[in-house]
Amino acid sequence: MHTTTQAIEKHEHVDVAIIGAGPSGAVAAALLQRAGRNVLVLERQHFPRFSIGESLLPQSMAYLEAAGMLQAVVEAGFQYKNGAYFVHQDKHASFDFRDKHSAGWGTTYQVERAVFDQTLIKSAAEQGADVRFGHTVRTMQPGDAPVLEVEDEAGNAYVVHARFVLDASGFGRVLPRLLNLEAPTRMPTRAALFTHVRDALPAGSTDRDKICIAVHPERRDVWYWMIPLANGRSSVGCVAEASFLDVPEAEREATLRKLIQAEPNIAALIGDAPFLMPVRQIGGYAANVERLYGPGYALLGNAGEFLDPVFSSGVTIALRSADLATRVLVRQLNGETVDWLADYDKPLRKGVDTFRAFVDRWYSGELQDIIFHPRHSPGIRRMISAILAGYAWDETNPFVVNPVRRLNTLHEVCRREIG
Structure with a gap:
């Protein structure tokens, strides 16, 4: 897609x-600024x-720490998080992310994204990035x-000449739309209804x-999340x-309330707690592209591929993509010859494919059989916990x-033992 640069007088140049x-x-933006590059967001x-x-x-x-944002996130007052627990009727399974196979962080936060995202971009701006809100990319x-x-x-229109462009537009998927990069997703079309509630949960509940x-x-392909946030709020949704x-x-509100009442564990926690905002719906969010890079650009996070919210992988994939892409890009800007396929696309997709294997088997019920199995070896539990923790x-x-292969084999073992 070509620009109409001859009709616009204002031109800017950035790395x-x-x-x-x-x-x-x-x-x-923060990682590139720390590498001495001129960045426009x-x-x-x-x-x-x-x-x-x-x-x-x-x-x-680890990526927030590398970007110089860890202190700002820690001091923002978000709800501490150390794991996940799963419930289905009378079955319960809990994973503590500190007890995992992989080295690295075992704790994190549950965040109101409006505050979290603002905290991150404010830090990037403080580190020197030129951040402009209310500015829309029309052509590329x-x-x-x-x-x-x-x-x-x-x-007011203006032209930006860059040595490279990173698309971090998330569900907006700016470059996939402008450059016709969309590809079949391989994931079924799913949707979510969600809101925030004043949970008022009693201590220990x-x-x-x-x-x-x-x-x-009754339907194993339908699931709920409840994410306790700071200040007595919880995010609750159904997928x-x-x-x-x-x-x-x-x-929407009546439908979500009825769904909450249909699941006894969530109903006991949420009950008739008031919804703090209109019930929102998001659908058709799974997305994919053939390649995560092209001449002069790369796609980060959801702009490239989004799987499913069940294991909260979205932000982790987004930050991993930022880390990988900036490593390659800094080398390229320094004059090195780089291979975006080998150094960015394939490595990022490796983890995405790991998450995809777990997501696919969650909806087929196989992963649920594994998670709710009453007897796992400590080693197996720690390997699964590591994936659930984002590693x-x-x-x-x-x-x-x-x-x-590993999940298929483990499910067969679990099925035989249950049978």
Whole structure:
């Protein structure tokens, strides 16, 4: 897609232009600034703004630390998190992420994304990134010297000449749309209904340090999340095939309330707690592209691929992509010859494929059989815990090296023992 640069008088030059100020964009901006690069971040919206994806994974903490953002996140007052617990009827299974196969962080936070995202991009700006809110990328001309046409809210257009462009636009998927990069996702079309509640949970009624994942009593492909947040709030939602949640906007609140009442564990925790915001719906969120890079650009996080919210992998994949891409990009900007396929695309997809194997088997019921199995060896539990904690790239874990074969084998063992 070509720009109309001849009609626009204002031209700017930067090392790297980043589309989107969410977590991947903020972390990439900070990492590049710390490497001495000139960075411009273009964000269509204004912050703070609501976003979904509130339960972080411990793997994320290493990237926040590398980007110089750890202190700001720690001091923001978010809800501490050390694991996840799963419930289905009378079955319970809990995973403490500190007890895991992989080395690294075992704790993290459950966050209101409006505050979290603003904290990250504020830190990136404080480290020198030029961050512009209310600026929309209209066109992109890829190549060795990519060119962006940008428009601010007043309708003023200008051209940005960059040595490289990173698309961190998340579900906005700016470059996949502008450059026709979309590919079949391989994931079924699912949707979510969700809101925040004033939970007023009595002490000891639940472990606020863990996300709760509950399975519908009759439909194993329908599941709920409850994410305790700071200040007595919780995020609660239900995920299912899109047709199951296809209701008019006026019926969303009643539908979610009825679904909550249908699952006894979530009902006991949420009950009739008031919803603190209108029930929202997101659908068709799974996305994919053929390649995560092209001439003069790379796609970060959800702009490239998004799987499913069940294991809270979205932010971790986003931050991992920012870390990997900036490592390659700094080398390229320093004059080295780099291989984006070998050094970025394939390594990032390795972890995504690990998560995908777990997601696929969650919806088929096989992973649920594994998680709720009453007798796991400590070693197996620690390997699974590591994946659930976000360490989907740790090749010392057999469930990363060959997740499909390992999960299939483990499920067969569990099935025989249960049978």
